[in-house]
Amino acid sequence: MSTTAPPAAFTAFPGATISPNTYVDVAYEDKLALWEEVKADDRFPDYLYGCYECGICVASCPSARFYDFSPRKIAQAAAREDIELIYEQMNDDVWNCSQCFSCNRCPRQNSPGGLITLLREVAVRNGLGTAKEALEGYGRVVYKIMTTGTQISPDMLQPDAFPDWGPDVEKTSDNLDVWRRALPPETLHTTEMSWVVSEETLIELYLIWLHSDVMDMIAEADEGLHMIILDVMEETLEDAGYEI
Amino acid sequence: MTTDTTFIPLSEIRKPPVPNPENAPTEDIREVLYELEAAGELIVQRVPEPYIEVMTKYGRTKKIPEQMTWHHKSCGQCGHIPGYSTSIFWLNRQFGMNYVDPYDQTSCTAWNYYASATSNAVAQASVASRNFAAAYATGYFPMIHCGTSYGHYKETRMELAHHKDLRDKVRDIMGKLNKPLVVPEEIVHYSEWIHAMRDRIAQRQTLDFTGIVASIHPACHYYKLVTEDAIYDPDIYGGQRTATVTGIVESLGATVGDYSTFFDCCGFGFRHILVQRDFSRSFATQRKIEIMKEEANPDVVITHDTGCVTTLDKSQFAAKAHQRNVGVPVLSDAQFAALAMGAHPYRVVQLHWHATDYTALLEKMGIDWEKAWAEFEVDLGRLERNEIEFLSWEDADAK
Numbered sequence: 061m062s063t064t065a066p067p068a069a070f071t072a073f074p075g076a077t078i079s080p081n082t083y084v085d086v087a088y089e090d091k092l093a094l095w096e097e098v099k100a101d102d103r104f105p106d107y108l109y110g111c112y113e114c115g116i117c118v119a120s121c122p123s124a125r126f127y128d129f130s131p132r133k134i135a136q137a138a139a140r141e142d143i144e145l146i147y148e149q150m151n152d153d154v155w156n157c158s159q160c161f162s163c164n165r166c167p168r169q170n171s172p173g174g175l176i177t178l179l180r181e182v183a184v185r186n187g188l189g190t191a192k193e194a195l196e197g198y199g200r201v202v203y204k205i206m207t208t209g210t211q212i213s214p215d216m217l218q219p220d221a222f223p224d225w226g227p228d229v230e231k232t233s234d235n236l237d238v239w240r241r242a243l244p245p246e247t248l249h250t251t252e253m254s255w256v257v258s259e260e261t262l263i264e265l266y267l268i269w270l271h272s273d274v275m276d277m278i279a280e281a282d283e284g285l286h287m288i289i290l291d292v293m294e295e296t297l298e299d300a301g302y303e304i
Numbered sequence: 305m306t307t308d309t310t311f312i313p314l315s316e317i318r319k320p321p322v323p324n325p326e327n328a329p330t331e332d333i334r335e336v337l338y339e340l341e342a343a344g345e346l347i348v349q350r351v352p353e354p355y356i357e358v359m360t361k362y363g364r365t366k367k368i369p370e371q372m373t374w375h376h377k378s379c380g381q382c383g384h385i386p387g388y389s390t391s392i393f394w395l396n397r398q399f400g401m402n403y404v405d406p407y408d409q410t411s412c413t414a415w416n417y418y419a420s421a422t423s424n425a426v427a428q429a430s431v432a433s434r435n436f437a438a439a440y441a442t443g444y445f446p447m448i449h450c451g452t453s454y455g456h457y458k459e460t461r462m463e464l465a466h467h468k469d470l471r472d473k474v475r476d477i478m479g480k481l482n483k484p485l486v487v488p489e490e491i492v493h494y495s496e497w498i499h500a501m502r503d504r505i506a507q508r509q510t511l512d513f514t515g516i517v518a519s520i521h522p523a524c525h526y527y528k529l530v531t532e533d534a535i536y537d538p539d540i541y542g543g544q545r546t547a548t549v550t551g552i553v554e555s556l557g558a559t560v561g562d563y564s565t566f567f568d569c570c571g572f573g574f575r576h577i578l579v580q581r582d583f584s585r586s587f588a589t590q591r592k593i594e595i596m597k598e599e600a601n602p603d604v605v606i607t608h609d610t611g612c613v614t615t616l617d618k619s620q621f622a623a624k625a626h627q628r629n630v631g632v633p634v635l636s637d638a639q640f641a642a643l644a645m646g647a648h649p650y651r652v653v654q655l656h657w658h659a660t661d662y663t664a665l666l667e668k669m670g671i672d673w674e675k676a677w678a679e680f681e682v683d684l685g686r687l688e689r690n691e692i693e694f695l696s697w698e699d700a701d702a703k
């Protein structure tokens with residue numbers, strides 16, 4: 061039997077760290093507050109039960125094959141409440157995840173992918189710099205989904221946006237109007253949204269965004285985008301007799 | 305033949321016993337919902353009759369409505385591969401099913417949520433509940449086209465069932481929209497309808513698919529989220545993988561080309577497909593298409609979700625430019641079934657929106673694609689000259 065004491069990192073549980081602190085300029089209390097916010101989410105207890113450190117999640121994980129990324133490390137850091145490492149992951153790792161939920165096959169019934177959803181959400185809500193960086197170039201998609209109620213429009217298919225999808229993208233964009241009219245389902249006769257969403261429906265969607273703190277999250281992540289979306293919503297809602 | 309020595313085809317594994325729902329490791333969420341309904345907390349929309357009963361992972365029975373369905377469309381299908389949605393509607397019409405294709409529907413918004421996290425549990429559950437309430441108001445039952453919407457709605461329904469605080473907040477928002485808090489008794493994916501209808505579809509088959517080898521990609525959000533709700537069948541893979549998609553492919557007489565990375569995702573990644581496509585392209589081609597080619601050499605990949613068709617299909621162009629071993633067309637089960645029943649490859653299945661060359665597949669199916677394209681070009685000419693405003697369902701089936 062070994063008489064050597066385990067490393068301090070494994071004995072000082074919770075709150076111990078095994079990571080080099082790469083974000084020294086951020087106060088421990090601030091990092092802890094973010095972690096408390098993650099834990100306060102109703103879904104958290106369903107996503108983390110502990111961790112066997114078996115690596116089954118890593119074996120299933122597409123992002124682990126491509127990036128320096130590990131769902132096992134995410135689960136372990138969360139289970140140990142390693143505040144420094146969690147903060148580092150919240151900044152540097154979570155945006156690599158594909159959100160495929162292959163890691164749900166965890167024998168401990170964890171959902172590392174679900175934990176990542178929560179970590180991302182807290183990162184956005186608190187306007188973390190790396191969350192803003194991750195969302196750069198993504199604003200037009202957020203704008204599309206929040207203002208039209210659909211995420212993908214046919215007119216997004218432009219050769220400069222999808223050069224790697226081959227020459228057919230250009231063919232599609234050149235013929236877009238006629239090709240869309242060549243679709244038998246009537247709801248698909250649009251080039252600006254995935255399908256035609258009624259005005260009444262959009263108003264209801266805007267009310268949901270306004271009543272569920274989503275607009276505050278957008279403001280933290282991207283102030284300019286927040287203003288543009290709010291403008292569109294205000295105009296529609298005011299025309300319909302609502303006051304914001 | 306597989307080159308991976310650790311891969312044992314499921315056909316070589318002894319058939320395990322059929323699961324007994326009494327021993328299911330999870331609760332039956334429907335029971336929880338009925339109790340909440342009895343307590344006046346929410347409304348449970350019942351599956352309309354007639355329905356078809358199928359088995360789910362732990363041996364429970366799930367009801368799949370034949371008709372009276374409210375088609376919850378998919379952003380990516382409608383936006384970029386619209387032959388997918390058109391084929392689902394066409395199949396419903398061929399069987400004379402009564403359905404609604406609503407304008408009163410938004411996206412589930414889960415693609416954006418999984419990509420950017422610019423939302424939260426209350427907003428996501430409210431968007432879901434708004435769509436459910438819109439369906440309930442029509443008397444038609446939600447039929448979900450997108451795998452991610454299906455997975456996300458299963459999760460959302462679970463959260464609503466378990467968290468009173470969430471229910472209260474969502475009910476409050478629904479109240480502001482003058483809508484009730486309503487959840488469907490079953491969350492039904494269109495591919496489950498195709499699976500349940502597979503024998504009837506096969507009876508109406510007009511093309512011979514016996515020479516076709518199809519590799520199946522099961523969609524992650526179909527069976528990895530709330531796994532117990534996905535269809536399993538002891539006669540398909542011994543009940544060890546989801547039966548959806550494989551069931552219809554086998555019923556149509558095609559051969560399933562099995563491969564070792566069936567569990568891997570397609571590489572879609574939600575944010576990656578839009579802003580980090582190097583990941584999506586590499587994963588889709590190196591972990592899926594190339595492995596399929598090496599181990600099964602399929603004529604086609606069949607899958608059942610928006611992102612999977614998009615990623616597996618569109619990623620092949622760049623890989624081909626790098627002389628990789630790719631070049632397999634990718635279709636949804638709905639498009640495959642529609643072609644088998646004689647649907648027009650352009651007017652209905654809309655293959656011109658797909659990127660990977662599919663002409664050899666059509667020839668193997670016995671479809672004269674050049675003639676079909678010439679017919680479609682005539683339609684396009686009429687549309688361009690504004691002789692017709694839109695292509696109608698009647699035009700789509702014109703001989």
Ligand code: SF4
Nearest residue numbers: 111112114115117166
């Ligand atoms: S599969 Fe589960 S128990 Fe195993 S390392 Fe991953 S999170 Fe931990």
Ligand code: SF4
Nearest residue numbers: 121157158161163173
């Ligand atoms: S959800 Fe994320 S962490 Fe889990 S397997 Fe998929 S990519 Fe990996």
